[in-house]
Amino acid sequence: MSNEINTDGQVAIRQCDTLILNVSVIDGSGSAPFAADVALDGGRILQIASDGALLGWHARQVIDGKGKVLSPGFIDVHTHDDTNVIRTPAMLPKLSQGVTTVVVGNCGISAAPVSLKAEPPDPMNLLGEASAFSYPTFASYVEAVNLARPSINVAALIGHTALRSNQMDRLDRAASDSEIAAMCVQLREALAHGALGLSTGLAYGNAIMAPTSEVLALAEPLAEAGAIYATHLRSEFADILEAMDEAFRIGKHARVPVVISHMKCAGVENWGRSSEVLAALEQAQRYQPVGCDCYPYTASSSTLDLKQVTDTIDIMVTWSEPQPAMGGKMLADIAAEWKVDLMEAARRLQPAGAVYHCMQDDDVNRILSHPATVVGSDGLPNDPLPHPRLWGAFPRVLGHYSREQKLFPLTVAIRKMTGLSAERFGLTERGLVSEGYWADLVLFDPETVRDAATFADPMQPAEGIEAVWVNGALSYLGGAEKAPTELRAGRFLARQAGVRATVAS
Template identity: 80%
Template sequence: MSQSNSASSSSARCDILICNALVIDGSGTDPVAADVAVRDGRIVAVAAPGQLSGWQAGEVIDATGRVLAPGFIDVHTHDDTNVIRTPEMFPKLSQGVTTVVVGNCGISAAPVSLKGEPPDPMNLLGKSEAFHYPTFASYVAAVNAAQPSINVAALVGHTALRSNQMDRLDRAASDDEIAAMRGQLREALEHGALGLSTGLAYGNAINAPTEEVLALAEPLAEFGAMYATHLRSEFADILNAMDEAFRIGKHSRVPVVISHLKCAGVENWGRSSEVLKALEMAGKHQHVGCDCYPYTASSSTLDLKQVTSDYDIQVTWSEPHPEQGGKMLKQIAAEWQVDLHTAAGRLMPAGAVYHCMSDDDVNRILSHPATVVGSDGLPNDPLPHPRLWGAFPRVLGYYSREQKLFSLAVAVRKMTGLSALRFGLHERGFVREGYWADLVLFDADTIRDAASFTDPMQPAHGIDAVWVNGKLAYNGRDKKATGQRAGRFLARQAREAEAVQAFAEA
């Protein structure tokens, strides 16, 4: 803990003085009792309790019995259009999230020029009217004009680029098409994009050979950017898919983040040790990491390749049959007196929750030092997976407090400091002097997720307050947003030595 040189001065002033908090600073070190002062959106002092008593404060908050942590960073979201269309971002704000990373899984809102309705899975971001951003610069301007309640950082999606440049997506891109995609990627990187994402498991990207992605990713190193990927397979062929990801990262000379790492499918259960060993082996030669959401069910569009009777599949929406939303696929098939694949075909396009993972594998992946937390929530789903509203409190309440999978300090690091370093979010993710005052105050004894698969749109319990860039954005007493929207677009920053070390440690 450090102390401002002016901490003892009676002339020192701040906008907010948070006293007697148990500070978990995002580094993974043990909690300490401290007072924290905020001025002009930044943390200006962190000192032992009572040492800032001489400061003049616009507001004094007694945080006795509460934890003060950096605001949570959701590194894997599909909030691309929602940060503009619904800038209050209540599902994220109410669980302590102060920054989201959008543009994951190869799909992004920018740069996009649609020729009709968005192709699958870009339809997860909304209908065609939600896409207004032919350049990345126009998206940045729109985010800042919308003034969302949380900060926004963005990747550029490979499938989005393919959709812009190709007449059809069931083939490999030509050299000219790759060159055009690279041009759009460069424009995005010049305007602060974090890097490139792919979703090679999806039907509109699976026919892109590795060589296409290798060529597209080549400009990333010049900008100090990164590569994030929804693997080509999360099922039996996962190790080959991981090798492909590592090859792309090594070729382009940039860090690799494997999105929502999991062992999906009953035949894959129990392979998490093998999968994590592959991650560790790659980490000896290049910078690699992963994110994970704290549930044993995934959610995406309804995909015939994933339809099985081995586990439950819940339909969350269906364009031709909206009345079936919320039912299990096997129930729908029984009502229609058809098999599962026939029923799924009739429902598409549709969304689904797949209960496809084992607890042991999720526990092992979530607790690994290389793993940070991302919700992968789908905000446009009418019956969303509960991770949209509950992922971060679930890590703190269920996995840390109840299951004792890791300490509270380690849990916070996976959602704050390590995430900021991994994604190059400068002066975020830590309770440190000079850093931006993205903060969450919570009760470690009561924090928990309230969202469930049957009632998913429920704010978490135990969150007292959330500040974004020094402004109180969420009042936990009333479980309401305050209306102060101080979020902004966060452009990519050069990775500091500490960030490089974070990859090396993982």
């Protein structure tokens, strides 16, 4: 916008696109809140001032923050929104909880580069049906994201299982040297077009037969690109320490940071082991960059995995292709209705999805509060009865864990969802309320913010989110309407050349 000229010839900026007045800024660095007014212009944060210094400015839009908190927009580092940012670009489940950036391509599954020979293999089917996979190169995916103009920013990992499905005739074996070489070619192409790194989902049936040597070879292109290695561990159950050791070995070999996805102690026999697990992570941190993400719930969600069928926890079926009427019912009730055991019921439901109530509060609290942990929702947007984390993960951290449980201060909660997340994934000029940074911002009421989504009624927008800006555009208004605006200003965020991700805590 236009500027005024002082008598001494200096330019004095007096106009901007947006003025956000009377807010308590929590800037994402972990620092204490401070009262300020904030000016936005050209998609960036132009000025942050106190004592009414911006009151004389002119702006196309002026927002009175009424003393509420203005923080960086939340960065959801663990999502499966790969195809949804294109097919449903309004992205209301994320935007309504203050998320301004998503990292896709987690757990070894990504929408690109993918050339399907048949239906997508499990768990790639979590991203949609075969028609959703139309990006044979990563460059074509980047182009599709930017053409769709989603309401939020998108950064992407490349899935190991996706690469395997492109190059292998079947996935129940190790890849050959030539197949690994072909996978590396595709990975390098993706890294050249801005992918953040490689993800694996070694617990899943279509990747579990991949030996460590296969992943070691695939991880080698990461270092030269300054990329990262993110992993859904080979086991989150009794063998979790061995699985963590494997992840650390891969990171050391590739000389890249390691991110352990959705860190948890799953299964009744694993409850109470979080101190042991975190001690192993801290030990690894002495020698290499290691971090983790966590979602703020004691239940997980994925496809219905026969290896996880047990009578020691509650398992809710969320969808079933051959038995759609069973969605929303407990597996135990379905088995009783059919007069079969749990395993036979699970087999009859395949392919299907499920929520597993497999964790303990104390373990989740300990992992979530650890300095190495950032927040990711792991929401499944294509599930007809999704886990409530899809709509509620970030306000749940603010409301339930910070305000009510007092697990950590609000400044720490926000850092885990913004500044630390941006550092972890190498997202430059994001994650802080700082002059010159991109204006990804959320205005919320710290006294009322909370998750409204439940397991019975999961598709509910959060309470207390007042407004969300993405790249300076007012993209969501809360209040009674809880609706996106007509502005969609998200874009693909490429990994910046020369910028290395960190795992600073």
